[in-house]
Amino acid sequence: MLMLGIDTSCDDTSCAVVEDGQKILSSVVSSQTDLHSKYGGVVPEIASRRHVEIIVPVTEEALLQAGVTLSDIDGVSVTHGPGLIGALLVGTSFAKSLAYGLGVPLIPVHHLAGHIYANFLGKDVPKFPVLNLVVSGGHSELILMKSHGHFRIVCQTLDDAAGEVFDKVAREMGLPFPGGPYLDELAEFGDPGSIFFPLPKIEGFEYAYSFSGIKTRAILEFQAKGESEEFKADLAASFRKAVVDQLLHPVKEVIDKTEAKSFAISGGVAANMLLRREAEALCKELGVPLYVPPPELCTDNGAMIAAAGFFKYQCVGRDMNEWLYLSPSAGLELESWGDGYS
Structure with a gap:
């Protein structure tokens, strides 16, 4: 067809x-x-x-x-x-x-x-049930599929999407549009441990994301002391790590509970270099195959x-x-x- x-x-x-x-x-x-x-x-x-x-x-x-x-x-x-x-x-x-x-x-x-x-294009495709992390400028969701066309959202953002906060922080830092990929590149030259961003405490939900707080914190940090290129790189690296840590935080528990046989990432933020590296390490630990589309x-x-x-x-x-x-x-x-x- x-x-x-x-x-x-x-x-x-x-x-x-x-x-x-x-x-x-x-x-x-x-x-x-x-x-x-x-x-x-x-x-x-x-x-x-x-x-x-x-x-x-x-x-x-x-x-x-x-x-x-x-x-x-x-x-x-x-x-x-x-x-x-x-x-x-x-x-x-x-x-x-x-x-x-x-x-x-x-x-x-x-x-x-x-x-x-996007992860079903080609011969090597995810095995069901598959846990999908869909992360872009408008979406940040973990979606479980037990079969084709069967979707269950198990985690989603309560405010901003991950791609949205990448772009907004990048814009504040004076990076070109669209800012997410440029922030990702800049972060490769910074120290991800230089600025601490704690995971948000979210009550009333089994699983949920919230990125507005760390977005605001990153913007305030830049406005206070963002003059040097070294600080910009450190801020980009620390902020990127905070977003990626939160995206992957519930994945192990959800995979264990649902007995998912595959983990897949898609959306524009799936091209993020740190997200790919951390997801590969997590899937290796869990013994679950990782699927990510080409850029x-x-x-x-x-x-x-x-x-x-x-x-x-x-x-x-x-x-x-x-x-x-x-x-x-x-x-x-x-x-x-x-x-x-x-």
Whole structure:
């Protein structure tokens, strides 16, 4: 089955062609970083307008690279939330038109499910049950999957997402946009033990993340004594360690309780060098395989949406009228697809 995957949830216009949910025939991403960098963050109106301008050429390029035409496409998958509502509207409207015109199924995909399925692209895929750490600019969740399409959130952030605090602290430190990767590089030259960030005490939840406190602490530290390059590197290293320590803190206990057979990390922060190193060490200790996508599949892309759409199609089947009532949702909740399958 040839699936066309479309993602316009934020500031990247992405389209890909994926065969049977695992083989990437093409994956094209048009970045808007240059448009938003002077503002220090994504401007929703600018993002939406750029999606309108570029979505057709991006789709044409994806088809060209895959060596196929629209008539070869068997289904269209599209991110319908969460994300920027104007940006989502561009992608869903375009996907609805394509699916209707081609007479093929339209499969709406939750953005988190897309990130999770980035680890199912290829031959070596996670074994069920799999514990997924989805960590990006908008999300920080531990999600247990006992089978395809069966999602249970076991831990999530109560305030800021990990990628968001990386970007905000980096911006305060004067690093280029988007700041997370630049902070990650700077941290490699600093002392992670130079500034102590304690784990937050969170009451009333079995597992939960909270990153707003350490974000504020890092910003205040920089404002007080952030003149030297050495201090910047030390602050970046200490702050990065605090975020990574918190992300991985509940993982061992959750894996033990759920008897998960795999641990997978996805989302933009999955490219973080310290997170990868610490996760590898933890999984080696636990005797559990670790799955992390290549860097190009950590950030938003159409291939992960096509993969998730394929597996969702296997779970719920064909709905030829989806194009009639599909609407994007900025705050869409993650729900399972029927009973899932192994």
